[in-house]
Amino acid sequence: MGFLFTKTNYTLLIIGLFFIALGLILMIGGGSEDPNQFNYEIFNFRRLTLSPILILIGFIIEVFAIMYKKK
């Protein structure tokens, strides 16, 4: 019985996971140390736009990695 996935599938799976991890890393922070002080960093571009997009790209790559089949 052969392997379920080819090398390309595994490579794509790792790339997808890398994108998800990168998105999560970029999402870190934004909280306020002092509850009485508002931290405007919570609404910055990195955390609000870039990071979710990278996570979504990661999930799309994971779907592609599962479905990819060499013709």
Next chain:
Amino acid sequence: MGIFEAILLGVIQGLTEFLPVSSSGHLEIVKVIFNNSLTKESLLTTVVLHAATALSTIFVFRKDVIILFREVPKNSHFLLKIIISMIPAVLIGFFLESQIEAFFSGQLLLVGVMLIITGILLWFSDRVKNSTNELTFTNSLIIGIAQAIAILPGVSRSGATIATSILLGIDKKSSARFSFLMVIPLIFGVMIKKILAPEFCLEKEMLIPLIIGFISAFFTGIIACKWMIKLVQNSRLKYFAFYCFSVSGIIFISYLF
């Protein structure tokens, strides 16, 4: 959230997404038992774990998904049936989800009643002998309504949709297949909506547990999904009906004393 808790949450998500036991119902029970302290998982955790089980479904049904998208004109009717089945849940999700959550949160007695309904559905679907009907557009809508009702805590999504489908006369294998395929676009839709909403705040310590939870939910989901398909085919859903009846019995007894 520590590593162990992440693995546990992943396993729970993986099992309850596919087995007909209602994850939201159990969450309400856990909330009441532990006074809400164990279930303070973030929205991001929920999104990541749901995405993992959606990927498990794609993994198990990857051949079907590939065929569906490679031969779209040939499978246009099936794809349209999936879209039709999504309509009731999308409407409820957009217009009533927050009201339902606010109204039913902490209502353990209601969870008990809904678990009995889930149990009855599973019990009767197991007794259906010959189910050979085709999946029609009307049937897809009825199964979709069952899916929308499953937003209520205590009603299992997989249980309600598979049981409804079998009771409509559709064969057991196709019922399980349709139930799991119909939810994939819905989960990804909800995921995109939630992940693009500015509600996330991630602590540094959460990063590794989140990735471990994702991997744990993905692999548990694959096992649970394959297991559920076998259970449906071999008419073993009655055991889950007994389980639902037992849990609701415990809920009712705890209310009496």
